[in-house]
Amino acid sequence: RKEVEQDPGPFNVPEGATVAFNCTYSNSASQSFFWYRQDCRKEPKLLMSVYSSGNEDGRFTAQLNRASQYISLLIRDSKLSDSATYLCGLSGGYNKLIFGAGTRLAVHP
Amino acid sequence: GAVVSQHPSWVICKSGTSVKIECRSLDFQATTMFWYRQFPKQSLMLMATSNEGSKATYEQGVEKDKFLINHASLTLSTLTVTSAHPEDSSFYICSARGTGVRLTQPQHFGDGTRLSIL
Numbered sequence: 001r002k003e004v005e006q007d008p009g010p011f012n013v014p015e016g017a018t019v020a021f022n023c024t025y026s027n028s029a030s031q032s033f034f035w036y037r038q039d040c041r042k043e044p045k046l047l048m049s050v051y052s053s054g055n056e057d058g059r060f061t062a063q064l065n066r067a068s069q070y071i072s073l074l075i076r077d078s079k080l081s082d083s084a085t086y087l088c089g090l091s092g093g094y095n096k097l098i099f100g101a102g103t104r105l106a107v108h109p
Numbered sequence: 110g111a112v113v114s115q116h117p118s119w120v121i122c123k124s125g126t127s128v129k130i131e132c133r134s135l136d137f138q139a140t141t142m143f144w145y146r147q148f149p150k151q152s153l154m155l156m157a158t159s160n161e162g163s164k165a166t167y168e169q170g171v172e173k174d175k176f177l178i179n180h181a182s183l184t185l186s187t188l189t190v191t192s193a194h195p196e197d198s199s200f201y202i203c204s205a206r207g208t209g210v211r212l213t214q215p216q217h218f219g220d221g222t223r224l225s226i227l
Contacts, residue, residue, distance in 0.1 A: 034215050043202050043218045044153065087152065097143065097204065097216050101152040 003027060006088060006100035013107055017078045021103045023088030024070040033064055035073045036087040038102065044087055047073075078107045112136060113205050115219025122193065123227055129189045130222045132159075132203030138183035139205035143216065144176075147200040159186040159203075193226045200224075 006023045013019050033050035048055065050062040050071050061074040071088055085102040112135040120128050132142055142159040157178055158166040165178035177189040186205075190197055200223050204216040 041200070041223070043221045045218070046215045049215060096155060096158060098155060099145075099153045 002100075003098055004088060004090060004100040006103050008101055008103060010104035010106050013078055013105070015078055015080060015107055015109055017107075018074065018076045019078055019105060020075075021073045021086055021088075021105075022070050023072070023100050023103075024068075025088075025090055026069070027090075027092060028066075028069060030090040030092040032091045033062075033071050034089040034097075035060075035062055035071075036089055036099070038085045038087055040085075044089075044099075047086070075105075078105075080107050080109065083107045113203065113217045113219040115203055115222055117222060118220060119223050119225075121225045121227065124194050125192055126226075127189055127191045128193055128224060129187055130201055130203075130224075132186045132188070132205070132219050134184045134205045134207075134217075137205075137207040139186075139207060140183065142180060142186040142203055142205040144178065144186075144188050145202045145204065147202065147221075153202065156188075159188075161186075190224065193224070195226045198224055198226045 004025050035047040036044035037047045038044040048057050048062050050064045052064050054063045059076045063072045083106050085104050087102045088100045089097050091097045114133045114135055116131045140161045144156045145153040146156050147153045155168050156171045159178045159180040161180045167173045180186040200221050202221040203219045206216045
């Protein structure tokens with residue numbers, strides 16, 4: 001089983017739609033969780049950290065469920081500019097950041 | 110904010126050439142840096158952890174003699190792809206987190222190096 005699993009998509013949604021991604025992880029000792037956004041042929045950029053209590057940043061909401069070992073990302077009112085690949089990342093011991101395969105999102109007019 | 114610089118951005122070279130990629134933390138010190146590789150339409154795969162002043166820690170399946178890592182200072186790590194072949198063509202990205210920064214703080218990524226071996 002992979003350490004971090006994501007639905008690769010693609011998710012094709014119209015502008016204004018709400019879309020949610022999940023990411024499951026196998027290592028219960030994982031300590032820190034993040035969502036990154038990666039545009040084609042670019043480096044990943046941090047979208048938001050994920051906290052146990054859940055956190056929101058504008059149109060983006062992240063949740064962590066330690067009992068079920070998954071994190072989620074909700075995007076409301078999708079924009080064309082949200083089209084990208086969304087990577088979940090987690091780190092635990094040894095300071096290593098491990099990524100899922102990424103979920104592709106395509107927002108169309 | 111904190112910045113990580115990676116150089117070069119693009120490399121195109123002949124098979125058998127060795128290629129060195131630099132990763133610098135510009136406004137913070139990084140005891141540890143990380144090297145990733147990403148093939149088209151695949152995820153970022155951690156290759157190794159670069160430790161300042163000591164040997165790098167390689168992930169399973171990554172050849173340490175093929176991918177030489179040197180972390181001689183608190184702001185610079187280098188990855189050398191020795192005797193590169195077409196199958197080594199990929200997108201290589203480094204990341205770093207400031208020394209002493211909590212694990213809950215995210216890492217900062219370089220811009221990546223696109224390596225093409227002919």
